[in-house]
Amino acid sequence: MREVLDTLHRIAAQLPEPRELCWVAVILIEAAIETLETLKALPDTRKSEWLARVKPVCSRIDFVLRDLAVRSDADTSVACRDMLYAIATADAPTPRMREIRACFQLDDLLPASPSADDGAAATLKPALDEARKRLDNLKDTWSEYTAGETNRLAACRT
Secondary structure, three states: OHHHHHHHHHOHHHOOOOOHHHHHHHHHHHHHHHHHHHHHHOOOHHHHHHHHHHHHHHHHHHHHHHHHHHOOOOOOHHHHHHHHHHHHOOOOOOHHHHHHHHHHOHHHHOOOOOOOOOOHHHHHHHHHHHHHHHHHHHHHHHHHHHOOOHHHHHHHHO
């Protein structure tokens, strides 16, 4: 797959828009290969989890490439989004990954992970639990309304 993507990347100027798919895909495959190599030396559960998340993305790349071979107007936006997210969450950035992270400003788009000392998560937990409870109640009420109980619509409005 890497050879195919490298070849597509080399001829990207001759391909129809959008062209970023090849560039992003090559860098993602590069990151996956490097992650696999580092896992051989020192197993890391975070990297294993990342690779497990990347595997379906690689399958999506394969499907998109097949679609592009059949028709040039295939939608590549979902595959690009998933690849960019995978690149943004990778632990071992290569020089090309740093380049793509800077180009798309990926580091600014991801929220900072809460630290263990952060009391904000503990403060927000009751509010989040309450919001989750209210949303579940609203979902049940909406399901009842759509099932034919028209009097339940008033409960959705409150």
